[in-house]
Amino acid sequence: MSPAPGPADHPGTSRSTSATIQPNILRYLVVVADERGVDLRPLLKQMGLDETVMRSAALRVSYRQGSAVIRRALELTGDERLGLKVGAAQHLTAWGLLGFALMADDTLEHAIETGVKYQNLSGAMVVWSAGVGEEDDAFVLRADLPDPAMDPAVASFLIEEAFASVVTLSRLTVGPSFAPRVVELSFPPPRQRDLHGALFGCPVRFGAPANRMVIDPAWARTRMPGRDPVSYASTLEMLDAQMASRRDQQDLLEVLEISVAQGLPVVPSFGEQARRHATSERTLRRRLADCGTTYEALVEGVRRERVEQLLLRRELTLRDIARRAGFSDERALRRAVRRWHGTSPVQLRERMLRGAGHTE
Numbered sequence: 001m002s003p004a005p006g007p008a009d010h011p012g013t014s015r016s017t018s019a020t021i022q023p024n025i026l027r028y029l030v031v032v033a034d035e036r037g038v039d040l041r042p043l044l045k046q047m048g049l050d051e052t053v054m055r056s057a058a059l060r061v062s063y064r065q066g067s068a069v070i071r072r073a074l075e076l077t078g079d080e081r082l083g084l085k086v087g088a089a090q091h092l093t094a095w096g097l098l099g100f101a102l103m104a105d106d107t108l109e110h111a112i113e114t115g116v117k118y119q120n121l122s123g124a125m126v127v128w129s130a131g132v133g134e135e136d137d138a139f140v141l142r143a144d145l146p147d148p149a150m151d152p153a154v155a156s157f158l159i160e161e162a163f164a165s166v167v168t169l170s171r172l173t174v175g176p177s178f179a180p181r182v183v184e185l186s187f188p189p190p191r192q193r194d195l196h197g198a199l200f201g202c203p204v205r206f207g208a209p210a211n212r213m214v215i216d217p218a219w220a221r222t223r224m225p226g227r228d229p230v231s232y233a234s235t236l237e238m239l240d241a242q243m244a245s246r247r248d249q250q251d252l253l254e255v256l257e258i259s260v261a262q263g264l265p266v267v268p269s270f271g272e273q274a275r276r277h278a279t280s281e282r283t284l285r286r287r288l289a290d291c292g293t294t295y296e297a298l299v300e301g302v303r304r305e306r307v308e309q310l311l312l313r314r315e316l317t318l319r320d321i322a323r324r325a326g327f328s329d330e331r332a333l334r335r336a337v338r339r340w341h342g343t344s345p346v347q348l349r350e351r352m353l354r355g356a357g358h359t360e
Helices: 024-033 040-046 063-077 082-088 099-103 107-116 154-174 194-199 229-263 270-276 281-290 294-312 320-323 330-341 345-355
Strands: 129-130 139-144 182-184 212-215
Touching: 024 040, 024 063, 024 082, 024 345, 063 082, 063 281, 082 139, 082 154, 082 194, 099 107, 099 154, 099 229, 107 129, 107 139, 107 154, 139 154, 154 194, 212 320, 229 270, 229 294, 270 281, 281 294, 294 320, 294 330, 294 345, 320 330, 320 345, 330 345
Parallel strands: none
Antiparallel strands: 129 139, 139 212, 182 212
16 A cells, blocks of 8 residues: 655656555564564554554555665664564564465475565565575575665665575474575675674675575475475465466566666666567557556656665765766756756755754
8 A cells, every 4th residue: 555646756656656565574573663662653654554554465565665664663773683683573474375385395495486486475675586506506595676776774674684584484494403504795794793693593794796695405405394285286376376466567567667777877778678578669668558657757767766765875966866877967867856856956855864864
């Protein structure tokens, strides 16, 4: 459930303004924040997510809603390792049918691959990929951000929550002694690293080229205690039906927006996008028209979101922001911001910083 868009909201945006994510992370975030004496319910209510709505199995939230709640929770708790604690608090039952499918799967490796395949149904706010790596046939699970320009604190939260939940859920299924071989995180080391080692039970490397979890082959091939081929197959049929019901229009917009966001400042051409989808430009254009948008509007929506994220970083000049968002120069950036918000980038920045609680 997304709040109604305001006059400045662009019809071409989907990833930030459309509700597409199951709010599992937010539900557990509320629980963990409660334990620290912080009540996030008033914030959720402001965003149209009151307690009744949050209990709905059909609820979906947007990236913008999720990121805003996470950012505010980090500020209120003052806990820079909040993501680890939210991930460690989770259980497979939070994933509904997908959680049941993972428990009924054959091996841990295959269960992780099933989770990656159906990640859009799990409430994930990162982009998962998995496969056998080059490290002695070890199994490698990788988490990427949907937008590389995401607020660094929110980005760290999401990556830590993601890996912490995988380790926690693996221990609940194959045994409490499970531990990866190594966890690699792309962000700088925190002031306190003890919690990472205690939670993961393995070496943790910071400043790595990518966010990865390496799992030894013996653990990857461990049989799942609750494996049941019949239950697994029947559950996958239901998951496939869920995927099909929401795949066409919304997923097309999400995939295109993520592709544009990850490519900035270079925008993939429309022809390149058509080739990636193994379709013709005419067919892709028609599918976007069926969604009520165009590729140009979608690109503008992603650029708008990128600009809004970058404006929150005081150290960046307008020239920096224009370059990172793919604009030709500062004048093009100013024209775009005026079109979106009816104000200048400098005025918008100050307004956004005040709204986010930033002070000099």
